[in-house]
Amino acid sequence: MSKETLYGWGRTSPSVSDVVSPATELEVIKDMSTAKQYIARGLGRSYGDAAQLGGGTVIDNRDLDGVGVISNDGVVTVGAGTSIDELLSFSIPQGWFVPVTPGTRQVTLGGAVAADVHGKNHHVDGSFGNHVLEMRLVTPKGAVTISPKDDAELFWATVGGMGLTGVITTVTVQMLKIESSQMLVDTERFENLDAVMSAMQSGDDAYKYSVAWVDCMTKGSSMGRAILTRGDHAKKGDNSKRLEGPKPAKLLVPFNAPSGLLNSLTIKAFNEVWFRAAPKKKLAQPQSLSAFFHPLDGVRDWNRLYGKRGFVQYQFAVPDSAGETVNKVIERLSSSGVPSFLAVLKRFGPSNDGMLSFPMPGWTLALDLPVGPSALPQVLDDLDEMVLNAGGRIYFAKDARLSHEKVRAMYPRLDEFLNVKNRVDPEGRLISDLSRRLHIGR
Ligand SMILES: Cc1cc2nc3c(=O)[nH]c(=O)nc-3n(C[C@H](O)[C@H](O)[C@H](O)COP(=O)(O)OP(=O)(O)OC[C@H]3O[C@@H](n4cnc5c(N)ncnc54)[C@H](O)[C@@H]3O)c2cc1C
Numbered sequence: 001m002s003k004e005t006l007y008g009w010g011r012t013s014p015s016v017s018d019v020v021s022p023a024t025e026l027e028v029i030k031d032m033s034t035a036k037q038y039i040a041r042g043l044g045r046s047y048g049d050a051a052q053l054g055g056g057t058v059i060d061n062r063d064l065d066g067v068g069v070i071s072n073d074g075v076v077t078v079g080a081g082t083s084i085d086e087l088l089s090f091s092i093p094q095g096w097f098v099p100v101t102p103g104t105r106q107v108t109l110g111g112a113v114a115a116d117v118h119g120k121n122h123h124v125d126g127s128f129g130n131h132v133l134e135m136r137l138v139t140p141k142g143a144v145t146i147s148p149k150d151d152a153e154l155f156w157a158t159v160g161g162m163g164l165t166g167v168i169t170t171v172t173v174q175m176l177k178i179e180s181s182q183m184l185v186d187t188e189r190f191e192n193l194d195a196v197m198s199a200m201q202s203g204d205d206a207y208k209y210s211v212a213w214v215d216c217m218t219k220g221s222s223m224g225r226a227i228l229t230r231g232d233h234a235k236k237g238d239n240s241k242r243l244e245g246p247k248p249a250k251l252l253v254p255f256n257a258p259s260g261l262l263n264s265l266t267i268k269a270f271n272e273v274w275f276r277a278a279p280k281k282k283l284a285q286p287q288s289l290s291a292f293f294h295p296l297d298g299v300r301d302w303n304r305l306y307g308k309r310g311f312v313q314y315q316f317a318v319p320d321s322a323g324e325t326v327n328k329v330i331e332r333l334s335s336s337g338v339p340s341f342l343a344v345l346k347r348f349g350p351s352n353d354g355m356l357s358f359p360m361p362g363w364t365l366a367l368d369l370p371v372g373p374s375a376l377p378q379v380l381d382d383l384d385e386m387v388l389n390a391g392g393r394i395y396f397a398k399d400a401r402l403s404h405e406k407v408r409a410m411y412p413r414l415d416e417f418l419n420v421k422n423r424v425d426p427e428g429r430l431i432s433d434l435s436r437r438l439h440i441g442r
Pocket residue numbers: 009039040041042043044045046047050051061080081101102103104106107108109110111112114115116117118119161162163164166167168169296397398432
């Protein structure tokens with residue numbers, strides 16, 4: 001056991017915990033029986049305080065690793081501490097890809113289930129939990145195998161449950177068959193937000209993957225100008241390459257950049273270069289899986305570019321009927337002088353049964369905001385109000401600052417979740433800094 005200061009990826013809210021690293025399910029059970037209060041942690045890629053517990057015990061899942069044999073129909077059982085990166089190195093050469101991937105491969109399977117992560121294909125395939133066939137979960141009451149059929153209640157409380165129902169030790173996933181390690185990608189630039197949103201609404205269904213990068217620093221008729229990329233896996237004959245796994249990052253940010261390096265001027269300049277570098281329209285361009293899904297993984301520790309103060313990622317979802325909220329949020333940001341890197345806009349398809357799962361049918365926007373500008377806290381509080389009034393919600397995996405009063409309205413199945421949690425954790429031993437702050441643990 002060691003004492004460590006733990007951060008989320010945004011580096012804003014550190015706390016000190018005892019850290020244990022069990023390598024087997026039995027060791028997890030032992031660690032849970034000796035600790036008073038605990039929470040699991042994967043690769044720490046959630047941005048806020050979800051995977052830490054000040055004064056308690058953090059169960060680092062990374063030694064719970066290993067990948068089983070992939071069956072002929074693509075079913076594989078993976079240790080919860082295995083990263084998507086490790087899984088892909090093993091599965092791509094055999095012609096299998098993960099059914100859903102977030103914007104980085106550096107997340108564990110445990111973290112992917114606990115946050116019920118989504119990718120660029122949510123409008124077609126839903127989120128990670130939709131593809132989990134079964135998992136092993138160690139709760140304070142003992143270890144169980146759960147699936148959508150066996151204790152479906154506990155299964156759907158665990159999918160998106162942010163580690164608050166127990167420690168997942170293995171995950172059995174249905175993988176996706178691929179014929180090549182290339183994508184065929186259509187890229188198009190749009191001069192404002194309305195244009196890109198209507199193109200997504202009318203055209204996304206023709207593609208498996210879709211995402212738009214939106215410039216939140218422009219105003220007037222070019223407010224929310226965007227680059228839309230949409231694509232599908234290349235087939236064997238389509239100019240394809242043989243099946244190659246991901247490559248390690250080539251660049252590294254070795255130390256914290258000075259706070260303030262990323263300010264309105266530098267970010268505006270970056271956004272401009274990014275926008276101009278994109279083609280006005282280019283069709284069926286071959287791209288590697290890494291370039292398409294995980295461009296940020298090319299630079300290790302890029303979060304240090306935000307300096308010691310760190311940054312906030314703000315991600316919300318709103319229903320289709322409230323699409324104009326995306327407009328209002330970008331307007332509020334661009335008029336407040338709070339700098340924001342290119343934001344990521346996606347469409348969500350139907351939700352799954354995850355009680356605290358984030359996606360809802362409609363739109364989601366994710367913003368990277370450096371900590372520093374004095375207006376930032378008030379602007380974010382205002383955005384929370386707009387999202388709440390639109391019937392939307394904030395993503396726990398990205399959050400470091402939401403107040404608990406708003407959570408119940410954003411997550412109407414919270415009481416149902418708490419009932420299931422109470423069944424497996426009657427003494428309230430599974431908690432995290434996030435669950436304390438948002439009152440989602442008891
Ligand atoms: C660059 C970047 C891009 C991202 N893009 C996306 C995206 O496109 N879509 C998306 O949905 N998310 C995205 N994320 C967020 C990320 O996918 C999630 O936060 C994910 O949960 C991180 O996994 P992790 O292994 O690092 O878990 P951690 O951050 O360590 O933990 C996250 C949560 O999972 C729980 N947990 C971890 N392991 C276990 C376990 N074994 N058993 C039970 N609970 C466990 C923790 O308690 C915590 O609540 C992105 C993050 C980064 C840094």
